[in-house]
Amino acid sequence: MKKSAEITVRKISRESGEWRTRYEAFYSDCEIKRVDKLDHAYFAAYAADEIAGHSVVYLENERWVMDGLRVKPEFRERGIAKKLTEARIRYAIERGAKEIWYACDDGNLVTICCHLRYGFEKVCPHEGHCTAATAHWYRLKVAPALFKKFPALKPGRA
Ligand SMILES: CC(C)(COP(=O)(O)OP(=O)(O)OC[C@H]1O[C@@H](n2cnc3c(N)ncnc32)[C@H](O)[C@@H]1OP(=O)(O)O)[C@@H](O)C(=O)NCCC(=O)NCCS
Numbered sequence: 001m002k003k004s005a006e007i008t009v010r011k012i013s014r015e016s017g018e019w020r021t022r023y024e025a026f027y028s029d030c031e032i033k034r035v036d037k038l039d040h041a042y043f044a045a046y047a048a049d050e051i052a053g054h055s056v057v058y059l060e061n062e063r064w065v066m067d068g069l070r071v072k073p074e075f076r077e078r079g080i081a082k083k084l085t086e087a088r089i090r091y092a093i094e095r096g097a098k099e100i101w102y103a104c105d106d107g108n109l110v111t112i113c114c115h116l117r118y119g120f121e122k123v124c125p126h127e128g129h130c131t132a133a134t135a136h137w138y139r140l141k142v143a144p145a146l147f148k149k150f151p152a153l154k155p156g157r158a
Contacts, residue, residue, distance in 0.1 A: 005047035007075070009083045011091070012042040026054050032068045035060075039095075043087045045071070045080045053080040057088035057100075064092040065101045069110050085114040086153060093142055094155045100140045111138065119146055 012019055015036075023042070040058035044051050053071035057064060066088050071080045092100050102120060104111040111120070120138040124130035140146070147154045 005050075005052075007045050007047055007052060007078065007080055007083070009043060009045045009053075009080075009087050011087070012044055015042070022051055023054065026051055026070070027068065030070075032056075033058075035067075041088070041091050043084050043091075045075070045084055047075065053084050055084040055088060057092055059095070063099070063101050064095070064097040065103070066092075066115075067102070069114060081110070081114045082117075085118070086150070089118065089140070090153050090155070093153065098142050100142065102138045102140075103135050104138060105135050115140070118150065 035056060035058040038058045038060050040056055042054065042056045044055075045053035051072075052075040053069075055066065055069040057066050059065075066085065069081055069084060071084075089100055100120075102111070102115055104115070115138055118140055120140045122130065123137045123139050125137070130136050
């Protein structure tokens with residue numbers, strides 16, 4: 001049943017109490033940064049009325065950052081994370097982002113699946129000393145090559 005449900009990805013337009021309750025439940029077993037006071041946008045993937053995946057992009061210290069990407073186990077490997085990532089990249093670009101950032105552990109599936117493919121590159125602080133144990137920042141430079149490979153990310157495209 002769930003496998004065949006049509007998935008739609010939408011920006012959360014009204015961060016209502018009802019949405020907030022579902023959001024808290026969705027991330028109940030992991031920590032997610034509170035971004036309410038920052039310029040931000042949440043994107044959710046819905047299967048009918050059920051939240052199948054959720055994510056956020058926010059602006060902090062002049063940096064657009066993607067976070068909180070999660071897809072419910074029963075909806076995985078159907079391209080939902082990619083759709084949520086592309087929606088957030090497009091949103092940031094439409095808001096003028098020249099770079100988009102993401103922090104993640106080495107080897108994390110989130111990075112492998114959803115960031116490297118778009119051209120995110122690891123940025124090691126402290127003159128390039130990254131260890132496998134720590135979370136690292138990845139940066140995507142918004143450049144013509146991105147739009148050549150992913151035309152749908154171009155601002156103004158549906
Ligand atoms: C990582 C995660 C977001 C991927 O979601 P998803 O919707 O299944 O991913 P997609 O179907 O969009 O991604 C597909 C790509 O990721 C890769 N991928 C996804 N799942 C994979 C798996 N189990 N093994 C290997 N590669 C995988 C593939 O490369 C695939 O690309 P392709 O189909 O073009 O080859 C999901 O597994 C997840 O939510 N994991 C838990 C993350 C979490 O809980 N984080 C804490 C947040 S607080």
